[in-house]
Amino acid sequence: MKGIAPLIIGIIIGGLALYTIILAVVFGRTEINVRALVEKEVLSAINKMEFVKREIPLAVRYSFYQTSYDLANRGGYETFETSYNCVPYWQVFSQNNIPDIETNLKNVFLKIFSKYTSDLSDSTLSFPKFQVNFDKVAGKINVFSSDDIVIQNPSFYVLKEKASFPQNMELRIFSMSDVGKEFTEKLSQEVSSQSSYSSALQKIATLQDDFNTKYSGQFSIVAQPENNLGKDENNFAFRTVVVITDITDNKYPVFDFSQNKNVNTNLKLNFYVLIGKDTSVLPQTSTCEVIQY
């Protein structure tokens, strides 16, 4: 024992010291733990961005449904001056007030869509200001922004993704609006030139039948003329409410503000025309509140 005992004791003490240093180095290196935490956070952020990319197209779809429904119910207008019961006049004798559907759709769509993005965003996820384009011919809607969608944790990472969400969708409101324009032009040209109120009513019925045949399976067109407001049978003027209904299987899940509940329904485009020979008749109007999204 005398020979190697001191050496062994020395080695053991030295070994324990070295052991302590190794363990301290291995487990004391906080960068390993920090790295694991950062990796977890980065993975989480990447996954979150992937969730967003799957959720936004649905928000685009529902925003478009709601926009189309509200605008169609209000004759293509978001706000208007000449309307009755929130239904606008598209034609008042020779004056044409057909709305710019595309511009109005963009305005209302972006309001609703920004509500969705606000709802989805949180302390780490932020959305840019979006723009929208409609391709009526190809049936496409593209929601995009020049800025990125950002997920960030300032102390760890900043993750950016291009904000562009093109989608194929049937943009039925545009074709409804085109049918409405065509019908209004026909009414304006052919009904006003009739010799009497009764012949004007017959002309409207004929036009309605013609349009229903032409757009069979697509749209139903109903024109309901009201009483003659003109001076007499020959010097007539009357208001007609026109309702164009999408009769395809395209039912939209939307919120109906008048019923204050969600419904699953077809689009209906409503508008008035005031036509005839007695142009002294004024359109009956009432105020209409703007929908607050």
Add this chain to the structure above:
Amino acid sequence: MKFRIGKKAIVIVDDLIALAILGAVIGAIIIIPAIALKIHIINLIQFENKYNTADLAMLALLSLKNEGKEMPQILADYVTSDIPSDISFVSTDLEKIIPSKCFSLTTGSLNTRAPTRLISIKPYITDCSPDTSTKTKIPVPYNPEKLSETLELKIS
């Protein structure tokens, strides 16, 4: 019978014991940190992997389609309709995605429009406590009071 062990023999035995201890100490110094490091790294990887599993399963689910309809829309329609349609295929899809004996997918909130609904569970074991879970929001048809529902996937 008596044994007599000389001093020299005792020194030799002591030296052998000391050498064995020395060998064990040196071995321990080399092996224990290596094992400890390995366990530590495995734990970290498992921690990250476990955390990621629910997210990846949810992403895989949301990427699926059924009869041309995307999964987020199927789930949104399901949670907002008054009479929910049959979406048992979601369970079948989840069973393919999640290699686990137990999971649950729920959605909804305290909002009366869409109370909490259990979409899928496998199998129905009440003591199936989740190891990992993830939540995400899915947009639902416009309603001034609610624009999204929370979807939660728990995996055991």
